[in-house]
Amino acid sequence: MSSYYLEDFQPGQIFVSSGRTITEADLTFFSMISGDWNPIHADVEFARQTRYQQRIVHGTLGIAICTGMLHQLGIFEKSVIAMLGLRNWNFLKPIMIGDTVHLELEITAIEPGKSGRSGKLGRRFRLINQHGEVAQDGESDVLVLTHEGARQQAEASAGSSAKPS
Template sequence: MSSYYLEDFKPGQIFTSSGRTITEADLTMFSMISGDWNPIHADAEFARGTRYGQRLVHGTLGIAICTGMLHQIGIFEKSVIAMLGLREWNFKQPIVVGDTVHLELEILSVEPGKSGRSGKLGRRFRLLNQRGEVAQEGDSDVLVLTHEGARQQQEQSSQAAQP
């Protein structure tokens, strides 16, 4: 899929990624990177005694997977400027090793900026498991170039490359 610019988005649009199965390596690597070795993630015997009966994947790994799946969808490849934040992120269902998840991204709002070069998109992320259940969801605004902003950026890059 090619990049979308601000004018290409409309509230209500939904973009869906392909699936990705969560592995033991994902759980372990995220524990190593984050330093979070809570027994619910790292101790199979402890986790067996919880209401889930098994280890859970870190909730924040779900957020990271969502943002990675944006790249796979490809709509922000050349147009994104910056993620502006996350709001009201909710963990609805646990994620466990072996779950296959995919991202459903809904455009909530499109707000042109004052300069005409960029604007803000309101987005809702939904991370769904293989049963179609929402495992996590939350909102995130992002600053995106307009077609004109991309053209101006390209011109500036071309001029800077000339000796």
């Protein structure tokens, strides 16, 4: 899929990623990167005594997976300037090793910027498991180029890479 620019989006538009199965390696690598070795994630015997009777994947790994799946969609490949934040993120269902999840991204709002080069895009993320249940849900605005902004950026880049004769 090619990049979308601010004008290409509409509120209510939905994009769906392919699925991804969560592995033991995912949980272990995230524990190593984050330093979070809480027994609910790392200790099989401890986890057997909990309500889920097995280890659960870190909630923040779900957020990271959402952003990775967002990248796979390709719609922001050349147009994104910056993620502006995360808000109202809810962990609704646990994610377990062996679960297959996918991202459903909904465009919620479009706010053109004053310069005409970019604008703010409201987005809602839903991480959905193999049972069709929403495991995580949250919002994240992003700053995105307009077609004009992309053209100006390309011209500036071409001009700065031109070598004098």
